[in-house]
Amino acid sequence: MRVPRAGPGRPRKKPDSLAADKAYSNGPCRNYLRRRGIQHSIPEKTDSQAARQRKGSRDGRPPAFDGERYKKRNTVERAINRLKQHRAVATRCDKRHYLYPGTATVAALTIWLQT
Numbered sequence: 001m002r003v004p005r006a007g008p009g010r011p012r013k014k015p016d017s018l019a020a021d022k023a024y025s026n027g028p029c030r031n032y033l034r035r036r037g038i039q040h041s042i043p044e045k046t047d048s049q050a051a052r053q054r055k056g057s058r059d060g061r062p063p064a065f066d067g068e069r070y071k072k073r074n075t076v077e078r079a080i081n082r083l084k085q086h087r088a089v090a091t092r093c094d095k096r097h098y099l100y101p102g103t104a105t106v107a108a109l110t111i112w113l114q115t
Contacts, residue, residue, distance in 0.1 A: 014038060019073035030063060041069040083107050 017039040020029075025042045033040045043065055044052075052062065084090040086107040094100045 017041070017069065019070050025063075041066040041073075043070065082111050086110075 014036055015038060018033060019041045022043050022045050025045050025048060030040065030042065042063070044063055049062070083104065086103075088094070088103050089107045092100060094103055
């Protein structure tokens, strides 16, 4: 019995919120997220902050930033980096698409047992 696969590509879904680093703090990225209705927590670059303050009241207020949501991003990023320490997870050595989740689960279990 064959398992039917979904169509090509990934499913068309949008996230509720996004936490990104300073590399994505430019205007086009923020405008795209705002247009799609995705809440975002992106810190402002220091040079962008200085340029905005030099312009004074002409440039408006600083972009919104939720520090608590951004702290959770660090936790997730550290967990992913710990998973990538396992070579099979980092390089996706598994040839079959149904084996990779098992490999990632075994890596997560070994991390959990070590802590």
